[in-house]
Amino acid sequence: MPNCLYCQQQNPPKQAECDNCGMPLPEHADSAPERRQRRFMWFCIWLTVFCGAMIVWLPRHLF
Numbered sequence: 673m674p675n676c677l678y679c680q681q682q683n684p685p686k687q688a689e690c691d692n693c694g695m696p697l698p699e700h701a702d703s704a705p706e707r708r709q710r711r712f713m714w715f716c717i718w719l720t721v722f723c724g725a726m727i728v729w730l731p732r733h734l735f
């Protein structure tokens with residue numbers, strides 16, 4: 673029985689949201705941080721590549 677993190681309400685299995693308060697239950701919320709972390713990792717890679725390209729591309733005598 674998944675317990676709601678917000679109101680401690682017992683919910684039936686395979687329920688996506690809490691019966692009492694409507695917040696997402698732990699089983700479904702668990703996959704979200706990993707996806708967010710991967711998106712953040714790709715953002716860091718993209719930023720690194722972008723900075724590298726800018727360092728090479730921008731004329732140095734302007735600074």
Ligand SMILES: [Zn+2]
Nearest residue numbers: 676679690693
């Ligand atoms: Zn709840």
